[in-house]
Amino acid sequence: MFKHRIFAFMLSQPIGKASRYIYQMNTSEITPRNYKWFSAGSVAVLLISFFLPWVSWKDELVNGFFMPAGKFFSLSDQNFGLSNPFPQFGFAVNIFWLIPFLAILIFVFIFLKRKTIPFTFITAALSLMLAMIFVLFSRTLIDLGVGSNIYSMLKPGIYLHTIAAITLILTSFPVKKYSTKIIWLAMGPLLAYGGYKIGEKYVMSQNFSNTETLIAEYSVNAIDLIREFAANDSMANKKYQEKIISVNGNVSQVERMSDSTTNIRFDDITGSYIIFSFDKEHLNNLKDIKAGDSLSLKGSCSGSILSQILGTTSISFKRSTLNKIKQQ
Numbered sequence: 001m002f003k004h005r006i007f008a009f010m011l012s013q014p015i016g017k018a019s020r021y022i023y024q025m026n027t028s029e030i031t032p033r034n035y036k037w038f039s040a041g042s043v044a045v046l047l048i049s050f051f052l053p054w055v056s057w058k059d060e061l062v063n064g065f066f067m068p069a070g071k072f073f074s075l076s077d078q079n080f081g082l083s084n085p086f087p088q089f090g091f092a093v094n095i096f097w098l099i100p101f102l103a104i105l106i107f108v109f110i111f112l113k114r115k116t117i118p119f120t121f122i123t124a125a126l127s128l129m130l131a132m133i134f135v136l137f138s139r140t141l142i143d144l145g146v147g148s149n150i151y152s153m154l155k156p157g158i159y160l161h162t163i164a165a166i167t168l169i170l171t172s173f174p175v176k177k178y179s180t181k182i183i184w185l186a187m188g189p190l191l192a193y194g195g196y197k198i199g200e201k202y203v204m205s206q207n208f209s210n211t212e213t214l215i216a217e218y219s220v221n222a223i224d225l226i227r228e229f230a231a232n233d234s235m236a237n238k239k240y241q242e243k244i245i246s247v248n249g250n251v252s253q254v255e256r257m258s259d260s261t262t263n264i265r266f267d268d269i270t271g272s273y274i275i276f277s278f279d280k281e282h283l284n285n286l287k288d289i290k291a292g293d294s295l296s297l298k299g300s301c302s303g304s305i306l307s308q309i310l311g312t313t314s315i316s317f318k319r320s321t322l323n324k325i326k327q328q
Helices: 002-011 015-030 033-049 071-080 087-111 119-143 156-170 178-204 222-231 233-240 280-286
Strands: 053-057 060-063 218-221 244-250 253-256 262-267 273-278 294-307 312-325
Touching: 033 087, 033 119, 033 156, 053 071, 053 119, 053 156, 060 071, 071 119, 087 119, 119 156, 119 178, 156 178, 218 222, 222 233, 222 244, 222 262, 222 273, 222 312, 233 294, 244 262, 244 273, 244 312, 262 280, 273 280, 280 312
Parallel strands: 218 244, 273 312
Antiparallel strands: 053 060, 244 294, 253 262, 262 273, 294 312
16 A cells, blocks of 8 residues: 555656655665764764874884885884785785775765665775784784883774774664674674784794704803893894894793793893794693793794883794703
């Protein structure tokens, strides 16, 4: 009966009015008023926050757009010696330019009352992926002594961007199934985390022989090595970087991470330290190690980072292995 009334009404109207009526009916189902304003606000925040600072690496502010602009890895490499592990795929980061492009497109579509799916899902997923990469990379820099904790590094821009991306997915219409929205919410972070871990694993074992089978080029005391780097880090880096070294000393800290990796540190009284990173396959061999134990560790020296603020030096090792347990 209702359909018959609509049909009769359409027949009684000029073609232009009838067409506009059909358009209004369809678009009212696509974007209800309450969803429209939430989505429009989210897109505006997403677009603006993309160009705001997301993290602070010491005194360096890193904006969201630095990743596709090519400044993200160049800053890290110049200041902290941590570069893109896959430079041959550097062009792939240009995909994040879709975030501002699609945000503008969605904004226009909202006010034209047109469907924004799947653009809202793609934009938000890319945004959450980018935010996860920033967090994971910053945590790696913390392991190298760049900062104390991830929360002190994060700036308001990354929080605004993340909240806007989540809101954009949740208010996407006409998709009503929350299972679909949850999948899109999780997709970006999971892809970023999986890809990052693959890259991290590659860097830790990139085409090198097993450290256990290699003879150390140097065997040094931990405190002496720290002092050597502190006295002249340029000369020490030239001497030790990418060399297999045995380091002997008393353990200061043992950090067992949630992903089953382990970090073992030798500290001196100034706050400078040496950190050996172990993959999860070494977990059983390291389970009984504790602070105060006297150890001999072997690994490839990644070089040092000097904290201008704290006046301390951190020396990191990769492809680490337990050389031998010394006297307890």
